[in-house]
Amino acid sequence: MNQVRVRIAPSPTGDPHVGTAYIALFNLIFAHHFKGKFILRIEDTDQTRSRPEYEKNIIDALHWCNIEWDEGPDVGGPHAPYRQSERTEIYRKHAYELIERGHAYKCFCTAEELAEMRELAAKQGKRVGYDRRHRNLSPQEIKEREAAGQPYVIRLKVPLSGECIYEDAIKGRTTAPWADIDDQVLLKSDGFPTYHLANVVDDRLMQISHVIRGDEWMSSTPKHILLYESFGWKPPIFMHMPLLLGKDGKKLSKRKNPTSIFYFRDSGYLPEALINFLTLMGYSMPNDREIYTLDEIVRDFDPKRIGTSGAFFDIQKLNWVNQKKIIETISEQSLWDRLVEWRFNEGFMRKLMPLVHTRIKTFADFMQLCDFFFINDLKHTPELLCGKHSSPEAMSCMLQAIIWSLDEQEDWSGAALEKASHEVAESFGVHHKKVLIPALFATIMGKLQGPPLYDSVTLLGKDRTRVRLMQAIESLGSISNKKMDLLKKCWEKKNCRELVAQSS
Ligand code: GLU
Numbered sequence: 001m002n003q004v005r006v007r008i009a010p011s012p013t014g015d016p017h018v019g020t021a022y023i024a025l026f027n028l029i030f031a032h033h034f035k036g037k038f039i040l041r042i043e044d045t046d047q048t049r050s051r052p053e054y055e056k057n058i059i060d061a062l063h064w065c066n067i068e069w070d071e072g073p074d075v076g077g078p079h080a081p082y083r084q085s086e087r088t089e090i091y092r093k094h095a096y097e098l099i100e101r102g103h104a105y106k107c108f109c110t111a112e113e114l115a116e117m118r119e120l121a122a123k124q125g126k127r128v129g130y131d132r133r134h135r136n137l138s139p140q141e142i143k144e145r146e147a148a149g150q151p152y153v154i155r156l157k158v159p160l161s162g163e164c165i166y167e168d169a170i171k172g173r174t175t176a177p178w179a180d181i182d183d184q185v186l187l188k189s190d191g192f193p194t195y196h197l198a199n200v201v202d203d204r205l206m207q208i209s210h211v212i213r214g215d216e217w218m219s220s221t222p223k224h225i226l227l228y229e230s231f232g233w234k235p236p237i238f239m240h241m242p243l244l245l246g247k248d249g250k251k252l253s254k255r256k257n258p259t260s261i262f263y264f265r266d267s268g269y270l271p272e273a274l275i276n277f278l279t280l281m282g283y284s285m286p287n288d289r290e291i292y293t294l295d296e297i298v299r300d301f302d303p304k305r306i307g308t309s310g311a312f313f314d315i316q317k318l319n320w321v322n323q324k325k326i327i328e329t330i331s332e333q334s335l336w337d338r339l340v341e342w343r344f345n346e347g348f349m350r351k352l353m354p355l356v357h358t359r360i361k362t363f364a365d366f367m368q369l370c371d372f373f374f375i376n377d378l379k380h381t382p383e384l385l386c387g388k389h390s391s392p393e394a395m396s397c398m399l400q401a402i403i404w405s406l407d408e409q410e411d412w413s414g415a416a417l418e419k420a421s422h423e424v425a426e427s428f429g430v431h432h433k434k435v436l437i438p439a440l441f442a443t444i445m446g447k448l449q450g451p452p453l454y455d456s457v458t459l460l461g462k463d464r465t466r467v468r469l470m471q472a473i474e475s476l477g478s479i480s481n482k483k484m485d486l487l488k489k490c491w492e493k494k495n496c497r498e499l500v501a502q503s504s
Pocket residue numbers: 008009010011043195199212213214217
């Protein structure tokens with residue numbers, strides 16, 4: 001085998017997801033086992049959704065998991081820059097090269113024209129939305145449109161018939177009919193590349209030998225293979241990992257599950273347990289061993305032992321792994337050090353003092369008052385959450401709206417929760433102080449009184465706050481998909497009064 005070079009290519013568009021750590025781990029294990037290199041590349045070409053703080057969070061979260069890379073935006077390397085927004089000129093050049101080679105073309109369609117085409121295609125039950133009307137424009141026409149200053153994108157010429165066939169090193173022989181694939185946009189009219197172009201060009205230039213990624217990307221792979229062929233390059237080996245699944249058997253989503261790596265850090269899990277658990281999701285060690293170190297899996301790694309179907313992300317199992325790790329790898333003496341590192345440290349405790357100062361009669365009251373910072377499972381009963389003034393159905397909708405409001409604000413601080421709670425009270429037509437405030441105390445603290453709510457939320461942190469809201473909703477009986485759609489529509493108009501009236 002030539003030198004193994006693998007990469008993860010996360011997009012910094014949200015909280016650092018356990019799925020990123022899961023895929024990173026298999027890339028790292030593969031690289032270390034085969035004495036290769038592991039690269040971190042940041043795919044931040046989606047200008048509207050990418051944020052530098054999300055990139056920082058990805059890097060911090062992976063470091064917390066003890067995942068290190070050989071090349072990346074923070075450590076440099078021979079193929080720098082490793083951030084796609086700093087490489088746009090490279091992609092542009094390659095897009096035009098494909099036009100020269102006859103594999104791509106300029107498309108001048110307007111957004112309205114494209115919307116019409118999509119609508120028509122949907123009516124006719126076609127899988128391809130764009131009717132390829134500019135695929136064969138004459139050179140003269142292209143010149144005229146350009147001279148008139150019409151903006152254009154560059155599209156890939158996808159074969160009109162036949163199949164893409166490739167050998168996935170995990171899933172085996174994979175086929176996809178070309179007729180189902182649109183002529184992909186490679187370069188947008190603002191000169192920015194799409195994921196497909198940037199991803200393939202970078203994997204080539206960074207000499208990636210194996211693309212190990214989640215199987216949600218399998219639908220992109222034929223487009224990537226076609227791009228390699230159009231450039232006259234040999235594609236890397238593709239290995240699509242089984243997805244992490246939620247309890248419902250669907251892709252693990254943050255709407256229903258704790259997914260942020262920081263949630264697990266802040267909730268008192270060991271990074272070594274989280275990574276052991278994550279590798280267990282996609283891999284089986286000989287003799288079905290379940291507790292092992294990263295070094296052990298690197299040493300014994302065999303790609304044939306990677307699973308082919310999705311793995312349930314089962315928190316009970318993670319709790320079990322975590323306990324095993326505590327017992328087997330942390331001595332009694334060092335247990336205290338680990339607890340100190342987690343929450344029982346000067347920095348955190350000092351932040352708590354202003355919240356507690358006027359609220360304790362004796363020091364012994366401290367723990368009772370602040371227990372919710374140190375425990376994960378709160379007693380969320382419908383009685384506690386709803387009080388006298390609300391029903392479980394209405395309350396679950398209000399708490400869901402709180403989540404949306406905080407997401408919209410892109411701020412999960414106490415100040416943002418204050419704003420969210422007023423917004424929600426207003427849009428549901430309920431009394432802020434009588435209905436929402438007790439419900440939020442119950443959600444965050446598992447009790448109706450405690451330290452100041454908003455300051456507590458700031459200290460508890462975004463990820464644990466989100467999960468508490470989700471747990472409270474679940475204990476109220478969850479929200480059906482149909483109801484969720486309806487709620488979303490009402491929430492967009494910030495008027496949910498009718499919805500609540502219907503359900504109560
Ligand atoms: N930017 C993609 C992501 O967000 C990369 C997928 C791939 O590995 O090709 O995961």
